[in-house]
Every structure is written in structure tokens, then in C-alpha cells.
Amino acid sequence: MTFANPRFAALIEGAAAGEVHQVDEHHAADGLFETAALAALPPAPHAYDLGLGLAPDRPLYMMYTSGTTGRPKGCLQAGSAVAASALGFAQHRRFTADEVLLSVNPLFHVVGMQQVAAMLACGGTSVFAGRDDDSAAILELLHREGCTTTSAFPTISFPWQAMNPVRDGRMPLTNYTGGAGMGRPQMYEFIETDWDARVVGGYGQTEICGFATFIDYPDMLEHPRSIGWTLPHVEMTVLDPEGNHLPPGAEGELCLRGPAVMLGYWRNPEASAAALGHGWLRTGDLGTMDERGLGYLLGRAKELIKTGGENVYPAEVDAVFAAMPEVADAGCCGVPDRQWGEAVKAFVVLKPGHTLTRAEITARFKGQIAGYKRPRYIEFVDSLPRDPIGKLLRQELSARPVGPDQAA
Structure with missing residues (x-):
């Protein structure tokens, strides 16, 4: 079964016929619409594959990195990785079947995909904003559907302050996921005070299926450069270029591992080997960790x-x-x-x-x-x-x- 926006109907029809299409590099990065990405990799039998496509070595989807420091790369993710990420997210946020997600992040971005997967994991509901909806239309949708959680980036949610967001004494939004580690937690204060919603910051990557750490708002204020603690399915450490573990407080590369790490980059063995070296996902982000395991982001190594x-x-x-x-x-x-x-x-x-x-x-x-x-x-x-x-x-x-x- 395939779900697709009507705008891409021609691509889906072509894919069924075995065609490969050239698409805009801004959206596809490597230039080719890889219609046979999964078909090219034969399914491998595994003890954990119960017919659900969740084997650790069986790809479920390919998602491109943002490419902010170089050419975007296609990350192959196993179904088991997506499931581990979704469950870890839902468990940390204490999501129940009553949760209603306001999905405003594009599903070609890992944040959007991880949140929808978390709703599937907890039995909650996902409400999708329209592609062309402005901030006012999305706020109307939030109230109409009683959405309880979202990760609306500031260009959408910050204008809500002037749009009577609390109506009849009620703001259904109780959870809000924002950024972390950039030293600007005060920008989210109105969400906690005026909307009575819980703000949580997070850090992650496409290569690990989304958020890998979370930090609550009080801790964000106390440690404005911190990205928080890891989710249940993730480990974090700081390594030097040779792969040696660094002591608390030492600056190095933040590295992650766990069941949500990608299988590798599509058709890029050199980049895959570099990213997955020493048994850890090399994030390319510089940072430190303290004695409590609290991580701090310094910035991209390439920046x-x-x-x-x-x-x-x-x-x-x-x-x-x-x-x-x-x-x-x-x-x-x-x-x-x-x-x-x-x-x-x-x-x-x-x-x-x-x-x-x-x-x-x-x-x-x-x-x-x-x-x-x-x-x-x-x-x-x-x-x-x-x-x-x-x-x-x-x-x-x-x-x-x-x-x-x-x-x-």
C-alpha cells in the first residue's frame, strides 16, 4: 500500500512501471528519485521479523539529511529502528491513547515522521495541517481538534501570541517540543506561562530517527546550552577523532548508539563508514557531557x-x-x-x-x-x-x- 500526495501521482505511476525520474535537487538532493531503493535490497530473514518488516537489517524507509553542512545524504532506516525511536519518544513524554498530535512538520523531515510514529506507538491521534495553512489556520485546527501536543517551529507558533490562542479559558495544547542547546530557552517562556503548556527541548538527527535527547524547561533555563539526557533507547558519549572516550567536561564529538541508529547512507559506503566508526554514530556535532550525563551542544564541527x-x-x-x-x-x-x-x-x-x-x-x-x-x-x-x-x-x-x- 502506498500513501502519497496527489501532486506526486505521476511519480508513483512511473515507479510502478519501473521508471526513474529526475527531480529537483532541493528536495531529492542526490538528483535521482530512487524508486527501487528497497527492492534493490532483498529481505533478510531474522528471528525478530514477524512479517511486520521490523527486522533490524530490513530497511523500512530512506530519508534525506537536511544538508546544512554539505550535500544531503539518504539514510536507510530499519523498521525496528523506527519502532524503537517511536516507543522511546512516547515513553519519555508519557503519551497515552488520549494524545492528539498537531502535525505541522513535513513528513520528509525526521521530526515529523518520529512524532507520527510515536502516535502509532501509543494509540494516539495525528491531525495534519495543510501544506498551505498559515499560522491562523493552524491555530483554528488546534482548537477544533483539541490537539494536545505539537512541535510547531517558531514561525508558526510564535505569531499565535497575537491571535487569542487561549479561548474560553482553554488551551488544549499541553506539550510543546522546541529546540535545545542554543542558549535561547527564554523564547519559549510564554508557552509555559500564558498557555500553561509543558515545553520540552530536544536534540537529534535523521541518522537516529529523530530526537535522541530531551530536556525539560526548568533545566533549559538552568543550563541554556544543554541538550538534556538521552531517551530510553539511546546512549551518548563524547569521543575524540581517534574514537577514544573523553572525560566529563572535555570537548569532543557527541556520539550516539542504540537500536534507532541508521543502517547506513544510500550508495555512500565511505560516508557510512565514517559516520558509524568505532561502534558509535558520529554526529558531527561538537559538545561535552557532565558527570550526570547531561549533554551540551557547542555546534557543528564543519561550522x-x-x-x-x-x-x-x-x-x-x-x-x-x-x-x-x-x-x-x-x-x-x-x-x-x-x-x-x-x-x-x-x-x-x-x-x-x-x-x-x-x-x-x-x-x-x-x-x-x-x-x-x-x-x-x-x-x-x-x-x-x-x-x-x-x-x-x-x-x-x-x-x-x-x-x-x-x-x-
């Missing part, structure tokens, strides 16, 4: 800025901008610099009616972070490039030219 021999984590710079009341959005990246090798460049979106000069921004940074971490270039823009769930595309920012008038 690390090296200036004058020093490391700068972009998220740390972004967090300073997040505290500026005039700034609506901001992001930084590394740009070539003759003297230092790389320099920090910031892109800033100001709130309507507000002004802020480069000199004022530089003054705000003093005393906040070390001098070498401060932006040497600042460009004011109308918006920042982000993917469908709001993740900043720093590679696009790095590719933009640096002008002499942008010097801070």
Missing part, C-alpha cells in the same frame, strides 16, 4: 570557525545577539581573512522600527565573550536562509561576499 588558532562556536555568538531587544534574528559564520585565516561575520535582522549600528553591536559584545569571538564583519539583512524547520543554513551565509563597508 566551527578557526580564527588565529582559536576556536569559535557560531552558536555562542548567536546567543549574544539573541539577548539584544532590537534584533529579530541573527546568525554568524566564518569568512576568509588574510591576517587570521578566518574571521567571524554576523548577519543581523532588525525588528521593525528599531535601529542598531555596527559600533553599538561591537560595544554590546564587550564583556560578553572573548574579543577574538566578536564579529569582525556585520551585514544587516531582511531575512536569514533557513530550512523548512527553521535551521540556519550557514553555508549559504559563508558563500556571500564580504564588503569593506561591513567591517565592525
